[in-house]
Amino acid sequence: MFGVPFDEIAPIVGRTPATATQLASRARRRVRGAALPDAGLSAQREVIDAFMATARDGDFEGLVAVLDPGVVLRVDLGAAGPSKLVRGATAVAGQAVLVARGGADARRVLINGADGLVSMRAGRPVAVFSPTVHEGRIVEINILADPERLDLPGPAA
Numbered sequence: 001m002f003g004v005p006f007d008e009i010a011p012i013v014g015r016t017p018a019t020a021t022q023l024a025s026r027a028r029r030r031v032r033g034a035a036l037p038d039a040g041l042s043a044q045r046e047v048i049d050a051f052m053a054t055a056r057d058g059d060f061e062g063l064v065a066v067l068d069p070g071v072v073l074r075v076d077l078g079a080a081g082p083s084k085l086v087r088g089a090t091a092v093a094g095q096a097v098l099v100a101r102g103g104a105d106a107r108r109v110l111i112n113g114a115d116g117l118v119s120m121r122a123g124r125p126v127a128v129f130s131p132t133v134h135e136g137r138i139v140e141i142n143i144l145a146d147p148e149r150l151d152l153p154g155p156a157a
Contacts, residue, residue: 043133044131048117050062050066051066051138055100060093060094063089064089067089071087071140071141072086072141073141074140078148079148092141106118116129126150
């Protein structure tokens with residue numbers, strides 16, 4: 001991006017130059033292939049609300065209907081456990097039904113200008129749910145559930 005050779009980048013990220021080159025190549029492919037979210041927040045909210053309602057109700061077919069067949073779910077647990085990657089509407093719907101049974105309170109938030117949710121328990125954030133809605137379906141879900149990164153400081157006293 002800034003013309004820095006990979007043999008200089010590699011030690012910074014703790015990788016070999018070949019691995020740094022491969023990581024950059026994968027990142028460029030991912031960015032090029034990323035779906036743009038639907039522009040209107042109300043359209044995003046409608047799909048996300050349908051997703052959440054069907055997940056709470058355990059409506060597996062309803063969940064699959066609001067998910068793109070190629071949907072990708074990424075869960076970042078940080079040091080709390082291994083990250084997860086789930087692909088496909090059926091697999092993601094199965095995960096959503098399990099998570100919905102967890103009983104966390106979801107609050108709507110804007111995440112990078114798009115609609116999303118923060119799951120709260122006992123007044124503290126436990127996960128950030130950041131879906132990408134494209135053409136009326138969820139095509140990607142990123143969940144940040146890393147306790148260290150969600151341990152936000154309270155307001156100054």
